[in-house]
Amino acid sequence: MNNLYDELRAALFSVWHRRWLALGVAWGVCLLGWLVVAMVPNSYESKARIYVQLDNVLSDQIGIGRGDRKSDIDRVRQTLTSAVNLEKVIRRTAIGEDVKTPKQMEMAVLSLGKRIKVEATQDNLFEITASYGDGGYSDPKNAKLAQDIVVTLIDIFREENLAGNRGEMSQSLDFMDQQLAQRQKELETAEQKRLAFEAQNPDLVQGGVTTLQKLETLRSDLRTIDADLAAAQSALAAINGQLAGTPPTLPGAGPTGGARAALAQAQSDLASLRARGLTENHPDVIAAKNQVAALRPAAQAEAANGGGGVPNPAYTSLQSIKAERQANVQALMARRASVQGDISRITSLQISNPQLAAEYQRINRDYDVLKGQYDKLLQDREELRLRGSVETEQSAVKFDVIDPPTTPRAPIAPNRPLLLFGVLVIGLGAGAAAAFALGQLRSTFTTTAKLERAIGLPVLGAISNAVTDAGRELRAKHMKYFIAASGALGGLFILLLVVEYVQRGMVA
Incomplete structure (x- = not known):
């Protein structure tokens, strides 16, 4: 511990003994460092x-x-x-x-x-x-x-x-207009080609409708006619069933006229039960059939005795409805035959000219594709125009x-006060290091212990430095100079700090 203390004292004495050298190096390092710091611009x-x-x-x-x-x-x-x-x-x-x-x-x-x-x-x-x-x-x-x-x-x-959106929107609209103009030319070419083909082959096109389109229309009409004909035939069969169960005449008044009237009523009830869909084995149907069988002999006897009757209005009405429905069925059958004849004629025409039909189908397909593209582009352009109007005007x-953008009051970099202080510390440290290094290079001994270690012999004592009065005055003068030089270094540091803050105040 004593050796360490002695070494520290020796180092401090070496630096103090060469304090002018340390101060000079400190001045040089500080001036150079502060010059470099001053050249760094404020950000x-x-x-x-x-x-x-x-x-x-x-x-x-x-x-x-x-x-x-x-x-x-x-x-x-x-x-x-x-x-x-x-x-x-x-x-x-x-x-x-x-x-x-x-x-x-x-x-x-x-x-x-x-x-x-x-x-x-x-x-x-x-x-x-x-x-x-x-x-x-x-x-x-x-x-x-x-x-x-x-x-x-x-x-x-x-x-x-x-403005960027406006420019992009304008460019997009110009591009869409160019594509529309190109599609319009292609569509006009395809349309002229189709018109020329129709003029050369009028049999394949009637009224602007192709044979294929007309064939599909006729087939659709035929399906509709078949459905209507089936419904009309079913309605006619229902009327025939009702006529079968309705007597043409009604029995007249008389002592035995009641049997014929009862028989007609029983037959009407039986027909109603069958019309409801009841089978022959249903109890109500069996009872109605037995009643009809029981009334039939009496009604026959009444007719044999000369009992008369009057025309049945219901039967007459059913006869008129039947005639109307028969006419409807015949009209539908005639229409069906006509449509079938047209389908046969168009089919035979396609069979006789398959190449022309295929060519016309291809021409129409190309035209439909181009027209679909043109319509889609036209719709897209209008949507884009509307969208552009909204983006630019609304x-x-x-x-x-x-x-708002702030007005800078102080620089963010560099931290000049800290840098100035750091240069001062580095300068003082560099001066002390230079003085200590020079002391290590000189062959002198600052303590008796170092001398003993160097020569390997015991040292009995040391003589202190004797200074005269003139020497003391000279030392005092030199000390004043040293303090003044050291103070000037510190004053220069303070002056640089003041200049820095004055410059900041000028910016503010």
Whole structure:
């Protein structure tokens, strides 16, 4: 422990003994370091926050959803710091005053791109940050340039989303018009080809309807006629059944006239039961049949005795309905025969001219495809035109600058006071290290212990330094000079700090 203490005392004595050397080295290192720190330009930072509103009822109605708007804004945000936009910033600010060649522009764009940051702090909130520091400009001008950069970026953000959309929409509409013009020419060519074919082959086309289309129409009509004919035949069969169970005449009045009337009523009831769908084995049907069988002899006897009757009105009405339905069935059958004849004729025409029919079918197919494409393009163009009108005239994106670009008051880099103090500490340390190193190179002994270790013999004592009065006065004078030089170094450090804060005040 004593050896360590002695070594520390020896080191401090060595440095103090060569204090002028330490002070000179400290002065040199500090002056050089402070010069380097002074050459580093101050960088100033400006920030702004933008709120983007995406809601619009009209946009939602035509299909411009919130997701589409958000993707557009994300795209603009990601491309905001592109080389093209950074070049716009340079040309619109004072940075472009010193840019004369493409190489200088390229270097300026690369440098500016490292100083700009655009990030989304929330869904609809964006923060734009820009810093700038150039040794060729004064601090107030660097601070103003940082603010100008943010202002220009906000303008570009708005232009890219509004004017950019207008430009893209105009280009899209021009492209759609070109495609429509091309499809229109192709459609006119196909239409002329179809008209020429129809003029050369009038048998295949009648009234603008092709044989295939007419054949399909006739087949559909035939299916309808068959269904109507089946229904008419069923209705006629029902009328025939009702006529079979209805007597042509009604019995007249007389002592035995009741048997014939009862028989007619029983037969009518039996016919009604059968019309309801009851089988012959049903109890009600069996009872009705037995009643008819029982009444028949009495009715025959009554007829044999000369009992008369009157015409049955129901029977007469059923006869007229039957005649009407028979006429309907005959008309449907005649129409069916006519349609079948037309189908046979068209089928035979196709069989006799299969190549012409196939060619005309191909021509119509090509025409239908081109017409479908043209109609689809026309609809898409109108939808795109409407969407463009909404985006440009009723824009769903509303910009609101929450925090305008800030005016920098103090530089963000470098931390000059800390750097100045660090240079001072390094300078003092370098001076002390130089004095200590020089002491180690000189063959002197600061303590008796070091001398004993060096010669290997015991040292009996040491004689202290004797100083005369003149020597003391000279030492005091030198000490004053040393203190003044040390104080000047500290004063220069304080002066540099004062200058730094004065410059900051001038920017504010």
